[in-house]
Amino acid sequence: MKTFQYARADSAETAVQEAIAQGAKFIAGGTNLLDLMKLQVETPEKLVDITRLPLGEIEQREDGGLTIGALVPNSDLAADRRVIDGYEVLSRALLAGASGQLRNKATTAGNLLQRTRCYYFYDTASPCNKREPGSGCGAIGGFNRILAVLGTSESCIASHPSDMAVAMRALDATIVTLKSDGDRRRIAIGDFYRLPGNTPHIETALEPGELITAIELPAPVEGAKHLYRKVRDRASYAFALVSVAGVVKMDGDTIASAALAFGGLGTMPWRDAGVEAALVGQPATTATFEAAADALLADARGYGSNDFKIPLARRTLIASLRDLTGR
Amino acid sequence: MHFTINGRSYEADIDVRTSLLDLCREHLELTGSKKGCDHGQCGACTMLVNGRRVNSCLTLAVMHQDDEIVTIEGLGQVGNLHPLQDAFVRHDGYQCGYCTPGQICSAVGMLDEVKKGWPSHVTGDLHDAELSDAEISERMSGNICRCAAYPNIVDAIREVAGMGDRDPVLKTAAEIGA
Known part of the structure; x- marks a missing residue:
């Protein structure tokens, strides 16, 4: 591990001031950042420890929604009664990820910012445009079984690894931040992640030194059914090959509303308005589900060893929709 | 420091x-x-x-x-073992012993999580977390044992959690993968 300067922040305002420094990064749970620092994939010159900031509470808002502090650990969030009752898809996604030890340490904001588990990103002897812009991509034409089939570019096919962020996309979460100039802003999760394009090292809309302080969820959808279905190589403690987060409400036999997001498939937690348009107002039939899968996978592209994800995604989506609609 | x-x-x-x-x-x-x-x-x-x-x-x-x-x-220390340490010894919950300190610390934390009502990936109704063999396996999945002493680790945890021994017939069936 390369050495670094360490600073413990005692307020969000001092944290963003400390983080103006060149090469500075925030550290909270550290479960992903320290792993990458040991391999020298990440080499921050300064770590700003934000663990003592008062950002660890979950609060019910007057509009019926929840405000989740950036530092709420994944395990506490998954077990929170308000989350279980109103946002079961979020509890299920969190519980499907990592291990008990990691969930105790990993934070809500940190989970949103997880880096890819692409082998070539981790291997500093390989080219990787995300780790070292302009160096090339080892994954295209390499071992890419776990990598993305949606949202890829000539520069990068790295998949986003988070389960939690997939549920957050289905729930229309909003990310609340504090910038180094003191401004606060609210970013819809649909605007938060960036497609790789020619700049795969830029993964989110965050500016240098900008701190996530909270994640807001809108009021729960009354009467909706929630599901998080994860397909992976082991029954526990493995990343998703394909996952589906769904919140669906029925009106008799007709799909009244649907929010669906996908993990393991995209270069970012994936959501496609075309999938939901194919479902809403339609009868819950296999033909409807097939049309939703067609919409999801119309632009999917396999790179050899990840080709299997395309039919797997179709089957996983259809099985999920059967559960969500009670077919 | x-x-x-x-x-x-x-x-x-x-x-x-x-x-x-x-x-x-x-x-x-x-x-x-x-x-x-x-x-x-x-x-x-x-x-x-x-x-x-x-x-x-x-x-x-x-x-x-x-x-x-x-x-x-x-x-715990020699002569004053924690109940989980004692149960691991009696149930032979290890072979080489390298993972054992981590297994035991993890089991202590895990049983406390169950007491707090925290659910897991295999919990049916998330409001109602109750320990079972499947729950123990899922909740302990962050602890790898290369000697594969898992059945005996589960037995040791079962005993300390007050679940008693597994049904011997079911136990055999589980171990041969039936």
Whole structure:
């Protein structure tokens, strides 16, 4: 591990001031950042420890929604009664990820910012445009079984690894931040992640030194059914090959509303308005589900060893929709 | 830097890069916690920080100066074993023993999580978390045992959780994969 300067922040305002420094990064749970620092994939010159900031509470808002502090650990969030009752898809996604030890340490904001588990990103002897812009991509034409089939570019096919962020996309979460100039802003999760394009090292809309302080969820959808279905190589403690987060409400036999997001498939937690348009107002039939899968996978592209994800995604989506609609 | 480990105060002059695991093993002669993968994948380094189980290899010591840390040495000693240590011995919940301190610290934290009503990936109704063999396996999946002593680890945890022994017929069926 390369050495670094360490600073413990005692307020969000001092944290963003400390983080103006060149090469500075925030550290909270550290479960992903320290792993990458040991391999020298990440080499921050300064770590700003934000663990003592008062950002660890979950609060019910007057509009019926929840405000989740950036530092709420994944395990506490998954077990929170308000989350279980109103946002079961979020509890299920969190519980499907990592291990008990990691969930105790990993934070809500940190989970949103997880880096890819692409082998070539981790291997500093390989080219990787995300780790070292302009160096090339080892994954295209390499071992890419776990990598993305949606949202890829000539520069990068790295998949986003988070389960939690997939549920957050289905729930229309909003990310609340504090910038180094003191401004606060609210970013819809649909605007938060960036497609790789020619700049795969830029993964989110965050500016240098900008701190996530909270994640807001809108009021729960009354009467909706929630599901998080994860397909992976082991029954526990493995990343998703394909996952589906769904919140669906029925009106008799007709799909009244649907929010669906996908993990393991995209270069970012994936959501496609075309999938939901194919479902809403339609009868819950296999033909409807097939049309939703067609919409999801119309632009999917396999790179050899990840080709299997395309039919797997179709089957996983259809099985999920059967559960969500009670077919 | 100042640390509180197993109820005792320690001073250590360490590099900021030092993990909590390396602080204990390399600087404080607390070598019970083991380094397996050093990347949070195996669980051999599991400790309790403010009562919660964490991977001590994936956290910096400098970030834990105000925390209460418990390692395997703090749970029990020879002649005064923690109930889980005692149960692991009697149920033969290990072979080489390298993962055992992490397994036991993890099990202590895990049983406390169940007591708090925390659900898991295999819990049906998330409001109603009750321990079962499937729950133990899922909740302990962050601790790898290369000797594969898993059935006996589950037995040891079952006993301490007050679940009694597994049905011998079911036990045999599970072990042969039937």
